[in-house]
Amino acid sequence: MIGLDPDDPEARAFAAHLDRMEKASPSTFTVEGQLAGVRDFAESANRADGARRLAAVVLVTLVLLGTGYVIFEALEVVLSTYS
Template sequence: MTDDQAHRHSRFDDELVGLDPDDPDAQAFAAHLDRMQRCDPAFTIEGSLRGVSEFAEGSNRAGGLRWLVAVLVVCLILAGVLFTAWDTLGNLMNWLTR
């Protein structure tokens, strides 16, 4: 067990009473509790990247309709970014041709 896992188990001893600390399901549950109670600032670059990473990990674990919705959300975000970039480039080209 790593130090991070031991730290998680010590933080959530009350929730994990009676569970084997070496059980992968108990470790996954402790990791889930850690993600739910983490209060990192999301307005920093690191916080934003951590949020994207957690979204990607969660969508990889999901299946069926949840995976399809995650893919749809990513596609909509990418479409918005592409539209904004295209519009900005168009406005820049119009400004440069004046």
């Protein structure tokens, strides 16, 4: 980032973007690494606007609906087994 103003918010955001792009660690195979990936997704979704933000909202909604369905079905099997 030679020649750029270090106090410029756009230059700082671009530097942070480059850091995220270059980050490749084996810790992505751990729970902490997966949660960091979710954090990165949430931060980028919050910065997005228009169609990209809508796509992120739809994706998160579908994941939550799918997770709720699976939990409901698992509870139904557990409760029917013990009744």
